[in-house]
Amino acid sequence: MKFQPDQSDAQTITGYGPGWLAVNKTPHSHSLLVGSDGLLQAWNCSRFEDLTAEHFALLAEQSVEVVIFGSGDKLRFVPPAWLAPLMAKRIGVETMGTSAACxxxxxxxxxxxPVLAALLVE
Known part of the structure; x- marks a missing residue:
């Protein structure tokens, strides 16, 4: 029996480290929103302390099943009230360190x- 590798057109996070991550082998040194549908855009926050409820309201505008929130170098949780727009649209949210989120x-x-990664790069 021959095995064939799975092929997918979805974006792939191909590397990460302190202060950077790479999507489809292109390095980025800032926080990113990465969607399985091809979305790739800067996320305007550079520290966990800079996050606000508006950052998460923006995520609720996406058509996804789940948001993977990469909270930086360590696992940190935002106030539950900030996730209300996502919950109202029945979008799941998982929080983990950015490396695990990748x-x-x-x-x-x-x-x-259909998944969206909101990745904090510090």
Missing amino acids: RTFNVLSQEGR
Whole structure:
């Protein structure tokens, strides 16, 4: 039996480290929104302390099943009230460190799931 690697057109996070991450082998040194549908845009926050409720309201405008929030170098949670716009649209939210969020995004997007990664790069 021959095995064939799975092929997908979804974006892939191909690398990450302190202060950077790469999407489809293109390096970025700022926080990003990465969608399995091809969305790739800067996320206007450079520190966890800069985040506001408006950052998460923006995420609720996307047509996804789940948002993977990469909270930076360590696991940190935002106030639950900030997630209300996502919950109102029945969009799941998972919080983890950015490195774990990158790996989780890749798995879900390769499965064909509509997913958005909101990745804090500090």
